[in-house]
Amino acid sequence: MDTLTAKTLKGNWATLLLPIQTDQTIDFGLLADEIDYLIDAKVDGIYSNGTAGEFHNQTEAEFDQINRLFAEKCQKASMPFQIGCSHPSPVISLERIKRSVSLKPSAFQVILPDWVVPCDAEQIDFLQGIANHSNGIPLVLYNPPHAKLELKPKDYLQFKTTVPSLIGIKVLSKDVAWTEEMKAYASHLSIFVPGHFLASGVKAGIAAGAYSNVACINPSAAQHLWKLMHTDMDEALRIEKNILEFFKRCIAPYQRQQYSNPALDKFLAAVGGCIQIPTRLRWPYKWISDSDITSVRKQAKLLIPEFFN
Numbered sequence: 001m002d003t004l005t006a007k008t009l010k011g012n013w014a015t016l017l018l019p020i021q022t023d024q025t026i027d028f029g030l031l032a033d034e035i036d037y038l039i040d041a042k043v044d045g046i047y048s049n050g051t052a053g054e055f056h057n058q059t060e061a062e063f064d065q066i067n068r069l070f071a072e073k074c075q076k077a078s079m080p081f082q083i084g085c086s087h088p089s090p091v092i093s094l095e096r097i098k099r100s101v102s103l104k105p106s107a108f109q110v111i112l113p114d115w116v117v118p119c120d121a122e123q124i125d126f127l128q129g130i131a132n133h134s135n136g137i138p139l140v141l142y143n144p145p146h147a148k149l150e151l152k153p154k155d156y157l158q159f160k161t162t163v164p165s166l167i168g169i170k171v172l173s174k175d176v177a178w179t180e181e182m183k184a185y186a187s188h189l190s191i192f193v194p195g196h197f198l199a200s201g202v203k204a205g206i207a208a209g210a211y212s213n214v215a216c217i218n219p220s221a222a223q224h225l226w227k228l229m230h231t232d233m234d235e236a237l238r239i240e241k242n243i244l245e246f247f248k249r250c251i252a253p254y255q256r257q258q259y260s261n262p263a264l265d266k267f268l269a270a271v272g273g274c275i276q277i278p279t280r281l282r283w284p285y286k287w288i289s290d291s292d293i294t295s296v297r298k299q300a301k302l303l304i305p306e307f308f309n
Helices: 028-040 060-077 090-103 120-132 153-162 176-185 195-203 219-228 233-256 261-272 290-303
Strands: 011-015 045-048 081-084 107-110 139-142 166-170 190-192 209-212
Touching (some): 011 219, 090 107, 120 139, 209 219, 233 261
Parallel strands (some): 011 045, 045 081, 139 166
8 A cells, every 4th residue: 555645645534433342342353344344335544543443441452452453454455544543641652653553554643642731842742753653654633622732723834844744634624714724834734624524625625535424324425425525516515414414403412411422423323324333332431322223313314315325
């Protein structure tokens, strides 16, 4: 597989969800099936250990086992893949990088240290330290709104010359002013936005792709939608509008009940029914009951039928 760059990192990337059993262990058989399914869906790439992959709630032995399995299957299929080496502890994140270099992913994903907020100089020092041990494998910075430090558009400019191996970022797209600032300060990076805002982001000239929550529902349909954005943007925007309505009616109520993003993404997968992953999260986090799936799926089929055909 070719090394990713800021120009070639794009498209619809699917997340690896973690199948948790009733005894709190990971079902590695189901995990293997999930990887096979995502490969067969022909998405642009797959990434492990994002928030929905529960990177924050694994042992290091589990981290290694997950990513060995993941890398082996993706390499065999020539599927681009990214390993999330994020951790609130910078030391553990660095150790994850060191142990994962031999797996030769297309890129590594990391977050900034998230207990003591790093200043500008510490951000650069952290990313340079990660890059120095990445053996030339490029980096993607994951900076969601719930991070303790949410970077502003101008903050990304400091990494252009100081961390040249940083090729991409995962952020939440915002208003027109934010978009224009990102074009001014972060144009050297591949900017990924959430899947339910991808069409709008592409139209605005800001988004190169998505680490997609929408792909949780149906990765093949999300891939088709990505392609549609380049052939029929009006139709892609129509579908996006319906996706947003689905999220407003069916997913936002669970957000208001304080279910976490991993809980929401696993529930989306259960509603879609393509990926056979339990909705269960690992202790102490709560998950959405399976009894809610049927009613939400019924509404989803009416609002976004493209994801169920």
